[in-house]
Amino acid sequence: MTGLVGMGAIGAGLLGSLTGLGGGVVIVPLLTLVFHVDIRYAIGASLISVIATSSGSAAAYVREGYSNIRIGMFLEIATTLGAIVGAFLSGYISTSVIAIIFGAVLFYSAYLSIRPREEHSPAHVSRKLAVKLRLPSTYPVEGEMLQYGVNNVTGGFSLMGVAGVLSGLLGIGSGAVKVLAMDHFMRLPFKVSTTTSNFMIGVTAAASAGIYLHRGYIDPVLAMPVVLGVLGGSLVGTKILSRSKTRSLRILFSIVIFVLAMEMLYNGISGKL
Amino acid sequence: MRTHHVPANDTAKDHTIEVIIGNLLRICVILVVIIVGTGALLFLPSNASLMTSYRRFAGEPLALRSVKNILGLANSGDARGIMQAGLLLLILTPILRVVFSVFAFLYEKDYLYVLFTLVVLGILAFSLSGG
Numbered sequence: 001m002t003g004l005v006g007m008g009a010i011g012a013g014l015l016g017s018l019t020g021l022g023g024g025v026v027i028v029p030l031l032t033l034v035f036h037v038d039i040r041y042a043i044g045a046s047l048i049s050v051i052a053t054s055s056g057s058a059a060a061y062v063r064e065g066y067s068n069i070r071i072g073m074f075l076e077i078a079t080t081l082g083a084i085v086g087a088f089l090s091g092y093i094s095t096s097v098i099a100i101i102f103g104a105v106l107f108y109s110a111y112l113s114i115r116p117r118e119e120h121s122p123a124h125v126s127r128k129l130a131v132k133l134r135l136p137s138t139y140p141v142e143g144e145m146l147q148y149g150v151n152n153v154t155g156g157f158s159l160m161g162v163a164g165v166l167s168g169l170l171g172i173g174s175g176a177v178k179v180l181a182m183d184h185f186m187r188l189p190f191k192v193s194t195t196t197s198n199f200m201i202g203v204t205a206a207a208s209a210g211i212y213l214h215r216g217y218i219d220p221v222l223a224m225p226v227v228l229g230v231l232g233g234s235l236v237g238t239k240i241l242s243r244s245k246t247r248s249l250r251i252l253f254s255i256v257i258f259v260l261a262m263e264m265l266y267n268g269i270s271g272k273l
Numbered sequence: 274m275r276t277h278h279v280p281a282n283d284t285a286k287d288h289t290i291e292v293i294i295g296n297l298l299r300i301c302v303i304l305v306v307i308i309v310g311t312g313a314l315l316f317l318p319s320n321a322s323l324m325t326s327y328r329r330f331a332g333e334p335l336a337l338r339s340v341k342n343i344l345g346l347a348n349s350g351d352a353r354g355i356m357q358a359g360l361l362l363l364i365l366t367p368i369l370r371v372v373f374s375v376f377a378f379l380y381e382k383d384y385l386y387v388l389f390t391l392v393v394l395g396i397l398a399f400s401l402s403g404g
Contacts, residue, residue: 040330062292069291134386211403221353223360227363
């Protein structure tokens with residue numbers, strides 16, 4: 001079983017890095033639907049793999065020079081609090097309900113991965129609160145450092161709390177929700193949103209991982225092939241990223257996620273998970 | 274409600290610190306792979322045929338649940354303990370990043386962000402101590 005789980009995890013890591021969606025969202029369905037692992041063990045293993053990809057790719061993201069550590073740290077107050085709430089909730093909500101919520105999140109992810117990305121111009125002016133918090137910064141565009149503003153701090157902060165709850169409840173990175181908060185609410189440049197999101201995903205996942213560890217959800221024999229597989233897969237993924245067309249991969253990935261979403265919903269509603 | 278842009282933060286200084294932290298995290302992840310891999314090499318030969326069922330949730334034994342117990346078990350050479358210690362180090366890597374940020378913001382004399390970072394660190398410590 002260890003070898004098969006490892007191979008599945010390599011596939012998840014590969015697809016996750018090629019599409020930029022992260023592999024976390026497919027680990028739990030893979031373990032529960034294919035390997036019939038109890039969803040609680042699956043969430044524990046997935047959370048660990050999310051931390052691995054976030055920390056492992058941090059250096060590569062940082063080198064590009066887009067991430068904003070102040071925005072990241074400020075919003076982490078919301079995501080870590082949310083993650084702890086999510087981890088506690090998971091102890092009280094039945095596994096069937098967790099599977100249904102998971103299915104809904106998968107549908108949203110499938111939609112996000114095929115939706116054409118709408119380009120918007122980043123904000124040039126900032127709200128008073130954003131300035132007070134020293135959030136506006138600069139980012140490189142064709143060798144030049146451009147200034148950008150920050151909008152709707154309270155809206156972004158609240159949505160980050162939701163991202164944290166989902167991360168803690170489902171064992172996923174919630175990168176898509178994090179980018180949504182920074183991209184659409186705070187109107188940050190897209191590159192700043194994605195790289196800062198990577199920075200936050202690991203910290204958010206660590207906030208719920210501690211609680212899961214103490215509750216006995218994290219099994220080393222199950223998590224071992226998942227972590228090593230996802231890391232290996234995403235490493236290969238980043239190596240071939242520049243050479244492949246990601247559009248067709250995105251469509252393939254979203255079909256996979258869509259099918260997994262149906263399965264999770266069906267299993268949740270029928271009480272099989 | 275809107276004000277004009279104020280001068281940005283010292284991005285260059287931020288960036289240098291971030292590069293150091295990023296490389297540090299990568300080293301940690303490599304270390305995690307080595308530790309977890311060592312545990313796996315010790316574990317698999319004698320347990321490869323063992324089909325553990327994860328279908329029913331029983332929860333891990335107490336020896337694999339807290340920082341102190343995991344380190345104790347790993348120290349005794351137990352394969353599961355070693356793998357779990359590697360995973361524990363992995364959970365610590367993002368926390369390490371936050372700890373580093375405290376010093377980075379102190380260095381920049383940005384006390385508001387020292388405070389924010391300490392809040393995040395407090396939340397993480399609460400979680401790691403068992404909630």
